[in-house]
Amino acid sequence: MSKVLTQAKNFGLALVLMWVVARAPLGYLSRLAMPLYLLAIFLLVLTALIGDEAKGAQRWLDLQVIRIQPSELMKIALPLMLAWYFDRYERVISPKYYLIATLLLLAPVILILKQPDLGTSILVFTSGFFVLFFAGMSIRVLGFIATLSILVMPFAWGMLEPYQQTRVLTLLNPASDPLGAGYHTIQSTIAIGSGGFLGKGWMQGTQAQLNFLPEGTTDFVFAVLGEEFGFIGVLVIFLAYLALLWRGLQIARLAPSLFSRLAAVSITLTFFIYAFVNVGMVVGLLPIVGVPLPLISFGGSSAATVLIGIGILMNFRSNRRLVQT
Amino acid sequence: MLRYRKSLSELGGFNFRIRGAIIAMLILSALLLGRLFFLQIINADYYQLRAENNRINISPILPNRGLIYDRNGHVLAKNYSSFVLELWANGVEDLDQVLDDLNDLVAISVEERALIEKALKRAGRFSNIVIRDDLSEDEIARFTENSYRFPEIKLSAQLYREYVYGDLTSHLLGYVRRISEADLDRLEQRGLRAAYINSDWIGKRGIEAFYESKLRGRLGLNHVEVDSKGTELRVLEQQQPVGGEDIFLTIDITLQKAAFDALGNQNGALVALDPNNGSVLAFVSKPGYDPSLFVRGFDQKTWREIRDSADRPLVNRVSDGVYPPGSTLKPFIAIAGLEEQVRTPDWSMWDPGFFSLPESKYKFRDWKKGGHGEVNLHKAIVESVDTYFYKLAHELEIDKIHRYLVQFGFGSKTGIDLPSEASGIAPSKEWKKRRFGQPWYPGDTISVGIGQGYNLVTPIQLAVATAALANGHKLVRPVLSRSGTYSPSNITSGHSSQIPHKPLMLSPQHIQVIKKAMEDVMKTGGTAAGAARGADYSMAGKTGTAQVFSLRGAEYDKELLEKKLLDHALFIGYAPADRPTIALAVVVENGGGGGSVAGPIARKVFDAYFDMQP
Numbered sequence: 001m002s003k004v005l006t007q008a009k010n011f012g013l014a015l016v017l018m019w020v021v022a023r024a025p026l027g028y029l030s031r032l033a034m035p036l037y038l039l040a041i042f043l044l045v046l047t048a049l050i051g052d053e054a055k056g057a058q059r060w061l062d063l064q065v066i067r068i069q070p071s072e073l074m075k076i077a078l079p080l081m082l083a084w085y086f087d088r089y090e091r092v093i094s095p096k097y098y099l100i101a102t103l104l105l106l107a108p109v110i111l112i113l114k115q116p117d118l119g120t121s122i123l124v125f126t127s128g129f130f131v132l133f134f135a136g137m138s139i140r141v142l143g144f145i146a147t148l149s150i151l152v153m154p155f156a157w158g159m160l161e162p163y164q165q166t167r168v169l170t171l172l173n174p175a176s177d178p179l180g181a182g183y184h185t186i187q188s189t190i191a192i193g194s195g196g197f198l199g200k201g202w203m204q205g206t207q208a209q210l211n212f213l214p215e216g217t218t219d220f221v222f223a224v225l226g227e228e229f230g231f232i233g234v235l236v237i238f239l240a241y242l243a244l245l246w247r248g249l250q251i252a253r254l255a256p257s258l259f260s261r262l263a264a265v266s267i268t269l270t271f272f273i274y275a276f277v278n279v280g281m282v283v284g285l286l287p288i289v290g291v292p293l294p295l296i297s298f299g300g301s302s303a304a305t306v307l308i309g310i311g312i313l314m315n316f317r318s319n320r321r322l323v324q325t
Numbered sequence: 326m327l328r329y330r331k332s333l334s335e336l337g338g339f340n341f342r343i344r345g346a347i348i349a350m351l352i353l354s355a356l357l358l359g360r361l362f363f364l365q366i367i368n369a370d371y372y373q374l375r376a377e378n379n380r381i382n383i384s385p386i387l388p389n390r391g392l393i394y395d396r397n398g399h400v401l402a403k404n405y406s407s408f409v410l411e412l413w414a415n416g417v418e419d420l421d422q423v424l425d426d427l428n429d430l431v432a433i434s435v436e437e438r439a440l441i442e443k444a445l446k447r448a449g450r451f452s453n454i455v456i457r458d459d460l461s462e463d464e465i466a467r468f469t470e471n472s473y474r475f476p477e478i479k480l481s482a483q484l485y486r487e488y489v490y491g492d493l494t495s496h497l498l499g500y501v502r503r504i505s506e507a508d509l510d511r512l513e514q515r516g517l518r519a520a521y522i523n524s525d526w527i528g529k530r531g532i533e534a535f536y537e538s539k540l541r542g543r544l545g546l547n548h549v550e551v552d553s554k555g556t557e558l559r560v561l562e563q564q565q566p567v568g569g570e571d572i573f574l575t576i577d578i579t580l581q582k583a584a585f586d587a588l589g590n591q592n593g594a595l596v597a598l599d600p601n602n603g604s605v606l607a608f609v610s611k612p613g614y615d616p617s618l619f620v621r622g623f624d625q626k627t628w629r630e631i632r633d634s635a636d637r638p639l640v641n642r643v644s645d646g647v648y649p650p651g652s653t654l655k656p657f658i659a660i661a662g663l664e665e666q667v668r669t670p671d672w673s674m675w676d677p678g679f680f681s682l683p684e685s686k687y688k689f690r691d692w693k694k695g696g697h698g699e700v701n702l703h704k705a706i707v708e709s710v711d712t713y714f715y716k717l718a719h720e721l722e723i724d725k726i727h728r729y730l731v732q733f734g735f736g737s738k739t740g741i742d743l744p745s746e747a748s749g750i751a752p753s754k755e756w757k758k759r760r761f762g763q764p765w766y767p768g769d770t771i772s773v774g775i776g777q778g779y780n781l782v783t784p785i786q787l788a789v790a791t792a793a794l795a796n797g798h799k800l801v802r803p804v805l806s807r808s809g810t811y812s813p814s815n816i817t818s819g820h821s822s823q824i825p826h827k828p829l830m831l832s833p834q835h836i837q838v839i840k841k842a843m844e845d846v847m848k849t850g851g852t853a854a855g856a857a858r859g860a861d862y863s864m865a866g867k868t869g870t871a872q873v874f875s876l877r878g879a880e881y882d883k884e885l886l887e888k889k890l891l892d893h894a895l896f897i898g899y900a901p902a903d904r905p906t907i908a909l910a911v912v913v914e915n916g917g918g919g920g921s922v923a924g925p926i927a928r929k930v931f932d933a934y935f936d937m938q939p
Contacts, residue, residue, distance in 0.1 A: 192365060
C-alpha cells in the first residue's frame with residue numbers, strides 16, 4: 001500500500017510541475033532552454049564526480065534536500081536547448097549549425113553513457129536527434145551517419161561495459177543464462193504469454209504476485225499488465241498511447257514557432273521511444289535497458305519527466321491561440 | 326518575441342517528416358502488437374504452462390520402504406525417522422555466508438561443504454538439496470531456535486534405513502544409499518527416472534538392489550504453490566505415496582549368525598540351502614562391512630579404506646567369488662565316470678602316489694606320499710584319492726566331464742535373486758579355444774579331475790550342486806525370497822511344483838553310490854571324520870583343499886608361504902544323510918586343509934541347524 005501512496009505523492013508533485021510548466025508565460029520556455037541545458041550538463045558532470053553509486057552505476061546526485069537524477073532533467077533540457085538553438089539560427093542555418101547541434105547533443109549523451117546508463121543515454125540521444133531531424137537535417141547526411149555507425153558498431157561493442165554486452169547477447173538467446181541475465185526476459189515473456197487474450201484478472205497474475213517477475217512495478221510493469229489484463233488490456237494501453245502521441249503531433253504541427261514545433265515533436269516522439277523501448281524489452285524484442293513505461297511505471301523521476309513534457313506540450317497548445325490572434 | 330512565420334517549403338518538409346515518423350511509429354507498434362499476439366494468443370497455452378510450473382512446486386513425498394524379514398519374521402532391515410536440513414537452491418544468495426552461520430549451530434565439515442557446493446551447482450532453480458542429515462537432538466534444538474535466521478533452510482524428517490544385524494547381513498541385504506548422478510542416468514535409460522527424486526534412496530547390492538522395485542513403493546506428490554523464494558504458500562493437491570512391499574527371506578537369522586560365527590575372522594563364504602526347494606538358509610560372505618556407512622554417507626578416506634582393503638570386504642564371495650573347487654569336485658567327476666561307464670563301483674586300481682600320462686615322465690602327484698594302495702570309487706571319494714581321479718579324468722576326456730559339470734550347474738549362473746552373480750568356469754575344448762585360442766591338451770584334463778586347472782566355481786554353485794546330490798534328482802534354483810507375505814507354511818513346506826528346478830538326467834543308483842561314499846567321508850577313515858565326531862545326526866560331505874599357489878610336482882612347506890598363498894579350504898555337505906534338509910558349501914580363503922578347517926565350520930552350522938529343529 002505504501003507504494004501506492006508514494007506513487008500518488010510522486011504523481012501529485014509531477015502534476016503540479018506539469019501545471020506550472022503548462023501555465024508558464026509565452027516565451028518563457030524558450031528563454032529557459034539554454035540555462036536549463038547548462039545546468040543539466042553541470043549536474044551531470046557533478047554526478048560523475050561525486051554522485052552516489054547504486055547497482056554499479058553512478059546516476060544519482062544527493063543534494064541533501066533532494067536526490068535527483070540529472071539525466072532525467074536532460075531528457076527535457078536537451079530537446080528544449082536544440083529547439084531553441086535552431087529557432088535562433090533559423091534564418092542563417094547552414095551545415096555548420098547542424099554540426100554544432102550534434103555536439104550539443106553528444107555531450108550529455110556521452111556523460112550519461114559513462115555513468116553508465118545505456119537506457120537513458122539512448123532516450124536522451126533520440127530526443128535530441130528528433131530535433132535535428134525535424135529541423136531539416138539532410139536525410140543524405142543522416143543516411144551517411146547511419147551507414148558509418150553500422151560500420152563503427154564492432155568497435156563500439158568493445159567500448160560497452162561487460163554487463164551491457166551480456167544484456168545484448170542474452171537478448172539473442174535468453175535461454176543461455178536462464179537464472180542470470182536471461183531471467184528477466186524469460187519471466188516477463190512467461191508473464192505476458194500466460195495472460196492470454198483476457199488476462200488472469202486484476203491481482204491474479206501468478207508471475208507478478210508470487211514475485212517470479214522482477215521489477216514488476218517499475219521497468220517490467222507492462223508484463224504485469226499483460227499478465228493480468230491480457231491482450232485486450234495491452235490493446236487498450238496501446239490505444240491510449242497512440243491517442244497521446246496523436247495529440248502531441250497535432251500540437252507540434254500547429255505550434256506557433258520553430259522552437260515550440262521542434263520541442264513538441266521531439267517530446268512526443270520521445271514518449272513513443274520510451275514506450276517502444278520499454279515494451280520491446282519486456283516482450284523480449286530488445287535488450288534490457290532501464291527504461292520505464294511512461295506514466296505507468298513506479299518512480300518519481302520518470303513521472304516528473306513525462307508530465308513536465310506533457311506540460312510543455314500543453315503550454316505550446318495554449319500559447320498557440322494567443323499568437324495566432 | 327515569438328515569430329510565427331515559416332516558408333511553405335519548410336512547412337512541407339516538416340509535415341513530410343512528421344508523416345514519415347507516424348508511419349515509422351505505426352510499423353514499430355505493429356511489430357510490438359505482433360509480438361504480443363504471438364505471445365498471448367498463439368502461444369498462450371505454452372506460457373500458461375510455464376507460469377504454472379513456476380508457481381507450483383511438485384514436492385515428492387517419499388514412500389516408506391518395505392521392510393526385510395527373515396523366515397521367522399525377525400526384522401533384518403527397517404526404517405527410522407531422522408531429521409535433515411534441506412536448502413532451497415533458489416533461496417541462496419551467499420552460500421558461504423549461510424553455511425558459516427549454520428556451522429555455529431550445526432557442524433558442517435569441509436567435505437560436506439564441497440558436496441553441498443557441487444550439488445547446488447547441479448540443482449535447478451527450484452529444487453532443494455540435503456545439506457546435513459541425521460541431526461542429533463541437540464542440533465535440532467539449536468537449529469529450531471534460530472531457524473528464522475535461515476529462511477532458505479528447511480528442517481524436515483526423512484526415513485533412513487537401519488540394518489539391525491549390521492555386517493552379519495551386509496552381503497545378503499546390500500544397502501540403500503543416496504542416489505547418484507550415475508544411478509539417475511541408468512534409471513533414465515530404463516524409463517524409471519520419474520519414480521525417483523534427486524535426494525532419493527536407491528537399493529544397492531544384495532536384496533535391496535534386487536527387490537528395489539518391490540521395496541521402494543511409489544512416490545507421493547505434493548502440489549504446493551510457492552513464491553519465487555520457494556516459500557510454500559498452500560497445498561493445492563496431494564497424492565499419497567504407496568509404501569513398498571515387505572520382503573520375507575528364506576534366511577534364518579539364527580543360522581546365519583551361527584554360520585557367521587563359525588567362519589570366525591577368516592575370509593570366506595558359507596551358504597546353506599534347503600536341498601529340496603532351494604531356499605537359502607544362511608548366506609555369509611566374510612569379511613562383511615557396516616552397511617550404515619553407505620546409508621549415512623562417508624568421506625573419501627573411509628571409502629578408499631574399504632574399497633582398497635586387501636580383504637576386499639565389498640566382494641560378495643558367495644555369489645561373486647570364484648574359487649577352484651579342489652576335491653569338492655570329485656563326487657561330480659565320479660558321477661560322470663559311472664554314467665559314461667568308464668568306471669563301475671567295483672573297478673579298482675593300484676595307486677602308487679602319482680599318475681603319469683602315457684609316454685610322459687611327468688608325475689601328477691597324489692596328496693598322500695606313497696599313495697593309497699588299491700583304490701575303488703568309494704575309497705577314492707572317502708580318502709579323496711587324487712590318482713584315481715587323474716586317471717578317471719584322463720579316460721573320460723574333458724568334453725564328457727564338461728557335460729556332467731554343466732548338469733550340476735557349474736559354469737552358469739544359478740539364478741539366485743541377487744543383482745549380480747559370477748558364472749564360474751566349467752572348462753571344455755570349445756571354451757579353451759574361445760578363451761585362449763588354444764587347443765585342449767590332455768594334461769589340462771588331469772588337473773580338472775581334482776578340481777584344479779581351469780575350473781572355477783562360486784560357493785553358491787557348489788551348494789546348489791551339493792543340494793542336487795542330496796535330493797538326488799533335481800538341480801534347484803536357489804532363492805532368497807519366495808513371496809511378499811510372511812507365511813511359515815509356505816516357506817517350509819514349499820510346493821515342489823512351484824519351485825523352479827531342472828531334473829538331473831542321472832541314474833539314481835549311481836547317485837546312491839556317490840552319496841554312500843560321501844557319508845563315509847564323515848566317518849572314521851574319511852577325510853572329514855574329525856568334523857563329524859560325536860554328532861547325533863548323520864551327515865555326508867566332501868572336503869577340498871584348493872591350491873592357490875601352484876608348485877607342480879613338488880612339496881612345499883606351509884610355514885614358509887605367506888598366508889595369502891595358502892590353500893583354500895573347502896567343504897560341501899548335507900544332513901541328515903538319509904533325508905537331507907540342509908546342504909551347504911564352505912570356502913575358507915587361505916584356510917589350509919578342507920577336512921581340518923572347512924569341515925568343522927560346516928559341523929557347527931549343522932549343529933546349529935538341528936538345535937533349532939523342534
